[in-house]
Amino acid sequence: MPPPPSATAGRRSPFSALLLYVTFALVILLLLTSYSPSIPHRGRSLHRRLKLHPRNPSLSGAGAGAPTGGNGAPQQQQNHHHAAPFDPEIAELERRLEDKEWEREHYRILHGDGGGGEADEHMREWEEFLREDEDFINDDERFNLGDRIRALFPKIDLAPRDGFASLDELTRWNLEQSRADQLHRSAREMELYDKNGDGVVSYGDFRAQHNESSGEVNSLGFPWWKEEHFNASDADGDGFLNKTEFNDFLNPSDSENPQIINLLCKQEIRQRDKDGDGKLNFEEYFHGLHDHIHGYDDENADISHIGNNTVAKERFSKLDKDSDGFISEHELEPVLDKLHLSERYYARQQAAHAISEADKDHDGRLTLDDMIENPYAFYGSVFLSDDEDYFHDEFR
16 A cells, blocks of 8 residues: 655655765855955956056167157057056066166167077067966966955045045056056156166267257157257256256156246247237137147037137136236146146046946945955056047056
8 A cells, every 4th residue: 555645745856865965066166166265257268368568668769769750759659658567566566577678779789680590489488477477367366356456445445444445446456556656657767868778868978879869850840859958857956967956857748846847838829929028819729729739728628619719718717826818838738738648647548438338326436345356447457548538458
């Protein structure tokens, strides 16, 4: 006689119990493998490989040795802006690769050799360094993106220290990385002119080594490598440029030296001053300057108003602080950054892009979790264009 229904209902077959146990174990295993305390599942599981982007050292300086394009500006300035990496560790690896290439190039120039097999050997060595460094930054055990962001976040969240990374805080951080890169390149280039190794360069030293074939025009769009500009960079007036002053000389758009700022304003006035009185009247402003600085006091200004005479007069009046009917070099200072895009401009663009990618609740700031969950907003975007908000995903 078969057992009553109530008896079979309370019992499970050995096979059913085993199946239930295996299913439960698989669920637990799946949950454990999909969660990592170091970096979220959506990180490296996307099969993105981080790459290093060392710039060509012969194009990296704004200064004397930089090859020029059609208008005399250094080629890298014409092609695109090379953003500094978000992570200082990656920046250091890129600088090491740049330095090795810089040493090879200048050894070849100075000694007139380095071709053929020697050049091939150098390239193989350089590529080996590149492979080793890229293997390092793609090894989660040695370079984990989540851990790196955790380590960097307290250095970004400073003003105020409130658990959020704001646009201003990210801009400041990006600017620090850019300026560190800039100072490194300037110090490296200074070695070409500081022949006796005393840490300073005279104008005679500079002119003696300056490559005339590079032209007299840099990324500013007008002659800069003159003694007047060298002297403006000499903040302490001792007739020599130290490393900080030499960096200002090579990168005047980023300088905070009042003498350089004033000289840049003078240059802009000179270029547009048709009657030679040392200042701009409305006509000189309207036909030579207005379209370059439109919207300086309003980032959302309607571009269709650029040619509007009434709008131009309103903006002219805002710049003409003493209401004398002219714009002087001092009155031009507030819009100088519109005429010469500096690292601060690019730093802010990079910060705004990162926030747009990672700010999921659209409050205009990022938490640590926001950044960890969206690592490639910081390790994958390189700002490329001088005049468009265009980012190219390079998996940095």
